[in-house]
Each structure stands twice: as C-alpha cells, then as structure tokens.
Amino acid sequence: MTTLNDIAWVTDSTSGLTEEFIKNNHIYVVPLSIIFGEESYLEGVDITAEDFYPKLAASKVLPKTSQPAIGEFVELYQKLKEQYKHAIAIHASSALTGTFQSSVAASSMVDFKVDVIDSKIGSYPLGRMVEKGVELQKQGKSYTEIVSYLKTLPDKANLYMAPGSLEQLHKGGRLSTTQVIIGSLIKLKLIVRFDDGKVVLFDKIRTEKKVKERLFQILEEASSNIKEASVIHGNVKDLAETWRAELQQRFPEISFTTTTFSPVAGTHTGQGTIGLAWINE
16 A cells, blocks of 8 residues: 555656646656747746747747756656655657656666656646546555556547647658648648557548537547546637537536647647547546
8 A cells, every 4th residue: 555655756747737736746747848949948837838829829930849858857766766665757658759768767777666657648648647646546556556557548548639730740740741731732621649659640621610520529439438538729728618518518428628738739739729638448
C-alpha cells in the first residue's frame, strides 16, 4: 500500500493539468518551450494558453517548440530522491518530442526508482493518465499495481482532431508534404488522429459541418467503451462548449469536458483546431 508521500508524479507541460491538482498531489511539471523568433517562453510558466493564441495570431513567423534539457530532469530527480521512495513520469508521445527520452536518460543517471511511461499522445489523455494514477494511489494500490495499470493506457487513448492550420502541422513535421498539398489544393478539411504515438491522416472532409458530423460519428462508434471524453480546442472555447453541450445531450452516459490545447500543441495544430479525446475503458 502506498501513501501520498511515497510517489512523486512527473509530467510535462503539455498535460494541461490544473494548478490546484498539481499543487495538491505531489506533481512536478517540466515545461517545454515556445520560441517566437528570438523570444523563448516556458509553457505554463512564462506563457499561458490565454496569452499564447493572440500572440500566435499576431505573429508574422510561426513559433517553434523545444523540449526540456536533460539536465532539468537530472536536477529534478536528484531533488525528488531526497523526498520520495519512487517517481512515476508520464510524458507526451516520444514520436513527437524528445521529452520522454530525456526523462528516461536522466532517470538512469540518478540512483532513484523512476518508471517513465510514453503516453503515445498528449493533452487531455496525457493529463487523465496522471489523474488516474493519483486516483489509484489514493485507493491504496501498490506502486507495482499503479505502474502496471498506467502502462495499459497509452494503447487505449484516442485523440481525433481537425487542425486549424495544415501549414503548422507540416512545418512541425507532423504531416507529410503530400497530405498538406492535397488538403490545401482542394480546400479539404483533414481529420487526423494519433496512431502509436504519431499523428496520421484519418479522413478528408468537404465542409466544416461535415467535420463535426464525422467526429461525432467516430465517438458514437466507440461510445460503448467510453465513460468520459473531452472536446479539445485551439482557442475556440464557445464552439467547444456548444459541442460539449450537444454531446452531453446525445450521450448522457458519458461525462464531457472541454480542454484547451496547450501552447506547445497549439504551435503545431494552429488556432481553430477542434477535436475529441478519450481513453477507452
């Protein structure tokens, strides 16, 4: 049986966890960086989603993102070693950022028990993995039981979205040139999804209205395995809330929330992105 002082929880800033949850549950967030030209901002420290999207809209150059340095993880794990028996680290997809690899490398350099898990995803599903782990800890599950359960979640996590900017997804290396050219030439709306940690093209849609219909259909097909889901958006809160209310009415057995894409995610997907995410039961 574990107590709350036994485990330190480590994640990165793309998880979108609330400040209150972080503060109350021994969670340590390592921030990624967003770079606008010569200016660099630590996600969640120097820049929030509320600050980021207007800055993105006003910027003449597309921002870039940068993972935390391995030294930050080494320093963190050395500090945690003094206070906790173990740490569980859950990070955004290793196919999209080197954060996971840096965390793994740092954990091997410090004589401290850290289980590092590749969520194979980001945003809402990543945050929920951390929350689910904390829930199990509060139920008194053993460290081994918690880690074993968490390792099953990446393959159950889903995120489907219609990116606000194909150009940003392409420049960030998240979509191929061919996919972007096809989408741009015939003004198609693309729906992409996470597949084993990578962002892949899922469907091509003719109109905005049909994007919504298709995303709702995807959720409906999976709904028997879903207890909770989130409408994820890139600074289109009113639209996301409208979708959430409609989904809640259509699927009363599922609990729906809305989640804003963090600045790092928004850098790659663009303003106006909207999608659905959940973890299968």
